[in-house]
Amino acid sequence: MAENKEISEKxxxxxxxxxxxxxxxxxxxxxxxxxxxxxFVPAPKKSLDGEIMLITGSSTGIGREAVLQLAKNHSRTxxxxxxxxxxxxxxxxxxxxxxxxxxxAYQLDVTDRLKVEETAKKVQQEVGDVTIxxxxxxxxxxxxxxxxxxxDLEKTVQINLISQFWTLRAFLPSMIxxxxxxxxxxxxxxxxxxxxxxxAYFAAxxxxxxxxxxxxxxxxxxxxxxxxNKIKFxxxxxxxxxxxxxxxxxxxxxxTNEKDVWLNAENVATVIIDGIQRNLEKVIIPKGxxxxxxxxxxxxxxxxxxxxxxxFDGDYKxx
Numbered sequence: 001m002a003e004n005k006e007i008s009e010k011x012x013x014x015x016x017x018x019x020x021x022x023x024x025x026x027x028x029x030x031x032x033x034x035x036x037x038x039x040f041v042p043a044p045k046k047s048l049d050g051e052i053m054l055i056t057g058s059s060t061g062i063g064r065e066a067v068l069q070l071a072k073n074h075s076r077t078x079x080x081x082x083x084x085x086x087x088x089x090x091x092x093x094x095x096x097x098x099x100x101x102x103x104x105a106y107q108l109d110v111t112d113r114l115k116v117e118e119t120a121k122k123v124q125q126e127v128g129d130v131t132i133x134x135x136x137x138x139x140x141x142x143x144x145x146x147x148x149x150x151x152d153l154e155k156t157v158q159i160n161l162i163s164q165f166w167t168l169r170a171f172l173p174s175m176i177x178x179x180x181x182x183x184x185x186x187x188x189x190x191x192x193x194x195x196x197x198x199x200a201y202f203a204a205x206x207x208x209x210x211x212x213x214x215x216x217x218x219x220x221x222x223x224x225x226x227x228x229n230k231i232k233f234x235x236x237x238x239x240x241x242x243x244x245x246x247x248x249x250x251x252x253x254x255x256t257n258e259k260d261v262w263l264n265a266e267n268v269a270t271v272i273i274d275g276i277q278r279n280l281e282k283v284i285i286p287k288g289x290x291x292x293x294x295x296x297x298x299x300x301x302x303x304x305x306x307x308x309x310x311x312f313d314g315d316y317k318x319x
Contacts, residue, residue: 045277051182054080054123054130056110056167057137059088061243062186065269066134067092071101073273080123080130081105083137110137110163111155120170129174132276134184135164145199153200160204161211168215172231176219181231184276185212189239189284192293193308208235236272238285241265 053070057063058081070077079101083089086107093105104127108115123130138160141152164185175181187208194202216233242262268285275283284290296304 043278043280045274046279048074048132048277049076051131052078052080052128053132053134054082054167054171055134055136056082056163057186058105059083059085059092061265062238062241062269062272063136064088064092065266066136066273067096067103068099069266069269069273071096071099071103075100075102078102078104078127080127082108082110082119084109110167111158113166116163116166116170120167124174129178130171131175131178131180132182132184133167133171133175134186134276135167136184136186137163138186140198140201142197142201144197148200156200157204157207160201161207164208164211172215175231179230182234182276182279183212183215183231184234184236184272186236186238186272189237189289189293191237192296232279234272234276234280234283236275236283236285237289238268239263239289241268 048070055063055067058067063081063083067079067081070079079096081089081093081096081103083092083105084107089105089107093103096103104123106119106123108119110116120130139156141148141156143152145153168183172181172183175183185208188205190198190202190205191209194206212233212235219231240262241264243265263285271285272283284293
């Protein structure tokens with residue numbers, strides 16, 4: 001009897017494992033089918049009415065363009081603008097208010113943890129709970145590692161990566177409590193590819209992918225066991241964008257003019273807002289670079305680097 005019981009338990013264990021494997025395979029098929037379906041039928045857009053969206057790095061570039069587009073097309077969305085450049089940020093806020101939006105502008109350095117915590121409390125008191133946090137602040141310092149100033153290396157990582165820890169710690173708890181929120185992050189195609197003259201920049205952008213995967217994994221059991229997806233994540237991976245921050249960067253892609261390589265901040269902002277409304281997990285700009293990312297993952301690194309060096313080169317010039 002004992003022997004039969006042991007055999008039965010082993011059979012049940014094997015059947016359970018087989019069942020779990022089959023369920024996982026079915027789920028994998030569902031994921032691929034859904035991915036293919038969304039190629040032809042985009043996800044529906046959600047309304048941003050009533051949301052409180054905080055955007056860091058709002059005074060110039062993508063941040064400013066996004067603020068103006070949101071103010072024009074989503075006037076029922078309250079916008080909170082964070083930037084270190086008080087004058088430019090106030091100008092963006094003023095221009096957005098003329099379009100009918102409700103705007104709150106704050107001046108601060110997002111790398112200052114205590115200032116982030118202090119200003120976050122002020123936002124909660126004066127505006128309400130932030131429901132969409134867009135970590136957009138960033139800088140570029142294009143220079144080789146050895147000749148870079150140590151303070152530039154530190155500042156690049158602090159602004160592009162570490163500052164996001166402080167903003168998430170400030171606003172994520174209320175999202176968890178309300179089981180409602182959206183974390184938007186401006187990363188870069190540099191989150192997948194590292195090039196010369198940007199060691200600190202690419203380190204930070206690679207780091208964004210890693211820490212966001214970690215945070216998402218932490219949220220799965222904490223938000224709601226039956227519906228863990230109330231807090232959405234959208235990460236933006238744009239190519240090179242012509243903004244004041246990229247001044248001095250020179251691009252050379254074989255067979256194209258340099259001006260054709262750069263993306264326009266206004267167009268990028270439009271694509272990002274569309275991605276936010278559709279709750280897309282990743283927004284790669286331009287879209288064709290998805291194939292380049294796939295190519296890199298499937299080929300030996302030496303071969304990818306050889307192809308890349310043949311087609312692409314970059315440089316920088318001093319201000």
